[in-house]
C-alpha cells in the first residue's frame with residue numbers, strides 16, 4: 510500500500526489523475542472502475558484536462574461503475590449512470606456506450622446484478638478501480654457486515670449512508686433504500702485499486718480501514734489485503750493516521 514497525502518483536493522485530483530494515466534498507459538483496451546460521490550470529482554476534472562491535452566487517451570477506454578441505485582427513473586439526475594455521464598464521460602469525451610452501469614431500473618435487480626458481474630468478467634476484469642470511502646467504512650455500497658466473498662448484488666443502504674447521500678436529493682425520503690453494488694470480492698479482483706478520501710469526516714474511517722484490524726465491520730479494511738492499493742488523501746482525511 511502506498512499512501513499519498515496532499516495539501517488539498519485540487520492537488521490530490523491532479524496527482525491521482527496522473528497515476529491513473531500512467532497505470533493504464535500500456536494497457537491495450539483499458540477498463541477503469543469508476544466511483545460516484547464527491548471524492549472522485551477533482552480526479553475527473555483533472556482527467557478531463559489531461560484528455561483535452563491529449564496525454565490521457567480515452568478512445569479505447571471502457572468504464573465500469575461501482576454501483577447504482579435501484580428504482581430511480583431513467584432521467585433522474587442522481588441516477589449514477591447520469592451522474593457518471595455528466596461528471597466523467599462527457600467532460601473526457603468518452604462515448605456513452607463505453608460506460609457500463611448496473612441496471613437499477615431492471616424489473617429483476619438481482620438478475621441485473623448477476624449480468625453486471627458477468628459483464629465485468631467478459632470485459633477482461635477491471636485494470637484500475639477508483640474508490641471513495643463512506644464514513645462507516647463502506648466501499649461501493651458494501652455496508653458494514655458485508656461478506657468479503659460478495660459479488661455484485663442488491664444491497665440495502667445503511668441509514669447513515671442514506672443520511673449522508675440526502676445532500677444530493679430534495680429530501681431524505683427520496684434517497685433509494687437499495688442499490689446494486691459490486692461486491693467486496695469483485696472490487697478485490699481489480700488488478701489495482703486507488704482509494705480517495707478528503708475531509709475530516711473521513712479521518713476515522715480512513716484510519717480504521719488502513720491501520721485497524723481487517724474486519725467485515727469496516728468493509729474498506731479488506732483493501733489492506735489488496736496487492737496493488739494506492740491511497741490519495743488530503744491532510745484532513747489523513748489527520749487520524751499516526
Ligand code: F6R
Pocket residue numbers: 543544545546547548549575576640641642643644647648649650
Ligand atoms: C459511490 C460509492 C460510495 C462513495 C462513498 C463516499 O459510487 O460507491 O462508496 O464512494 O459513499 O462518498 P463521497 O465521495 O460522496 O463522500
